[in-house]
Amino acid sequence: MATSHTSEAFTRKRAFARKLTAASFATALATTLTLSLSGGFSPAYATAAPEAPASESAAAESAAPETGAAEAAELAVVVNEVESNGDDTDWVEFGNPSGQAVDLTGYIFTDNEPTKAGHTYVLPEGSVVPSNGFFVLDQAQGSTPGFDFGLGKDDSVNLYAPPAEGESVEDAIAKDPVLTYSWTSHAAITYGRCPDFTGEMIDTFASTKGAANQCEEPPAEPSESADPSDPSTPAPLSPSAWPGGQTVKPLHDADEARGDWSGLFWEAAGAFGSDKPYLWVAENGNGTLLRLDGTEANRGAELQTFTLKYADGTGTPDAEAVTRAAGAPNSIFVGTERDNSKKGTSRPSVLAFTTPSIDDADGELKAAKEWNLAPDFPGLGANSGIEGLTWVPDSWLVENKIHDDSTGKPYDPSAYPAHHGGVFAVGIEGTGHVYLYVLNEDGGFQRIADIETGLDVVAEVLFDAHRSQLWAICDDACEGRIAVLTPEAGADTASETHAATDADKKVSARSATTQSADDAAVELAVSQVLNRPSETQNYANEGFAIADMSQCKDGALPVFYADDNNTDDVSLREGTLTTKCPTEQPPVEEAPSEDAPSEAPSNPAPSSPAPSTPVPDNAAVTTPGSGSTDAGANTGGGDLARTGADVNSWMMLAAAAMLVGGALTLALRRKHGRATR
Template identity: 35%
Template structure:
């Protein structure tokens, strides 16, 4: 069991397949620094064991062995796997052995005989057995946060406070314009972009009464169907964002699977050129497939949220790069979009930050827990320099805000209930207006209801500036 103090930090992974990562240099460090940190035996993800480095130096754990309570069981950590200080890595072990309701997770050095750490339980995880604090504390039932800091305490231990804006909420679309499955939102001035799960992207313009309607120009009147690079497939589009270049730089869509192969996870970010063209479909100019770099989740429990934060903002706030253990340095990654994309996973509630390089490779630079069972939307609000994390009716429409704290990772700043005038809707989209729309101390915000309750998918509220 652990003895040394923990220095909180963020999760680390060595990206593979289409997402690649330059691994940090490993230094000699005692095996005692590596601990089993989280165990999942049932639920939305496959049986998994997470390891955590509670020490002060990187540790190469290539060839280390995980077992259950059966001596013949064996999962070998892949070659080239290094854990940075304060970093975590989750391993899907179900193909090697199953974790039962009364079982153990055991960690050995590559010799297979030197026991490093173990944890035993007498009931299935619900949904996770997690150390609190990470790497040093006792195990307890907690929300699933594989690959991220553990969520200690119910819902992060914080009760929601009142919505920081008006209580009234109104519909912001016509009757049955979109139907079900309207998900992610992103406002760009006089345009509201919307991602629909059926593989469709919408460009919405103001309707003159505080709401939005489909743009009728350039083939956007019914939304545009999305395709993977090459023109095939039907991406399950869950969220959309733009970079500092605006629409001229392309729309970035987060997807969790190909609708033509809906039983298989495909956690990708796709870039679409949306500034021109009049056709009814869009073919992705580039895909960053990040599936191999993340813990396995169900095919309908993958990426649900995406937002982009400029490099200058992250450097100024002191973001810590999990690949190096040092301050984030954008120049290390060559040509990219000038920022980091944060992606929220429904099945784990974790948020992962990637640099998407122009070459088509990707580097994960930060990971943290949302503190919610699932994160359905992310929005960076430049005016307040804060990150919004939104949950749907799974957790009563809870909204959280985070900022980069003293440890160099995102830390909670507030937990808010939904506006009192809004029912507990299946809101999977959230957009915040820019500072230029502040009037009388408030500005508009918008939600997308995946269920199209009452024939309306969009709703409008206010937020204090």
């Protein structure tokens, strides 16, 4: 029985999608402990279904399949529910509508890669699906047994009959599976049969592991509205339209072998000694780092690919994010969730590698340093860790007096050992928060801020020194929205975003930390939420980057999206951000012609120097930290909202031009008068 399913993106379900918090992990752990203490724990467990109507029971009893190693045609079991939502607690539920228990001991469970090492699991003794009930097979968790591979976005579950006498597991999986179910994207919640046992697989409305499926939307629970008198209660933020082009275009042919692309980092020409722009990509499936061409003529072309390893040369880092830092010009930093060779164990680490030269051949890169942040995230799921990483210079934090949670005062870099001249903003998928970390060069670390984004998932983070903003990007779990974080007390800074419209000024920002009034520390807060471009699909964009201003053209700046789902066989797309491009120097006024009078006009124009290059609109506003540019910070893009240009300079120039024009006219009239006398 082969079925396939493509998930519908129901808006009302997205709030449930991939909300991978420590609390959810704790719930799963509590379930495990309960089963263990009851004496019946195994990598799977069975439950009986509610009593079926008499007609259904009669039909089930008439089927009466055999137990044990039944032939494929006689196996009464069905795939009844599947959880595949991006975490490391996947599971599959088998349902048995018959009147007899079915023993699956010895059957072989796999995903869509049965021949890949570690992707087969032989069901142990006692794997029995009760009559009119359910049997759940779990993913392994630490020392808890189960299948030791995840169920991916575009994947399947397959059940093969046990090997015949004299056959191996390899022989058995070379045959057709007795049960199979496939899907093309992660479930918003779960995929389940509606009705149980016999219906089609659909998006369910609740996860019902080991119980009857939730096939209808449950009644909405009364919600508590925000209390306007309580300043600690944030008001909801209304998303604004994407301030740029509403379409995107692929940056490579669909037949190119790509996929699992996650983090992005734009390296401007001249930064870190580079002779042209590059786009760095973190790929999480095989743990690789790619350098792409950033020039307009060849943008997106792969130049180099490096396989990442931990410092001891082992493992497969689940590379999810990449950034560079001006304070460490010879290094490139990669954010990881886990070691893919040990998928069940959380390892939320930042790895530092020596940046390869553009002339280096492809090969392995061993980490020079690792900061494993696991002690700060107890209970975090193995696939719920670091998804975003960006470097923020000390100068910006100091000028904005960003609050340091560890000291209760404005951030002071001198309080820490050498730390790359800045802090790292780390986006954690499972909590939906962004955390600021000081990563000491000696291997130590200190968290200085825990920033609430209001997003279900943080898939990427980006610090933009040009706009003095920190962006938190969500993927398809919350429709590709972006939360723009700014210093809460910096009114001028906040005015640079579209949040400064009359409508958005009524919105209360979500506070990130507790402000210290005594020390005048400044909070980071969400000042605006941006929608994805309106004419694009809800891609699984786990990477986002903005090009620098040298790439600005026709009032638009390139932005880049990495689609981890490789939708339509495309992993990298380009869009635009509307901005004010730098203008060329205006033409210098030509010298008077030979016909111009030699004498000075009666009302000479005041002398003034030649006009300089006009100041772009986006440079007219001075924001904290914008006085200097750091190579490791993204400096792309004009402001999301445009301010006035240097009006006085242009008015003086216009006045001078009018005076010169009047003088020329008067001179010509005098000359004409002398010629006709």
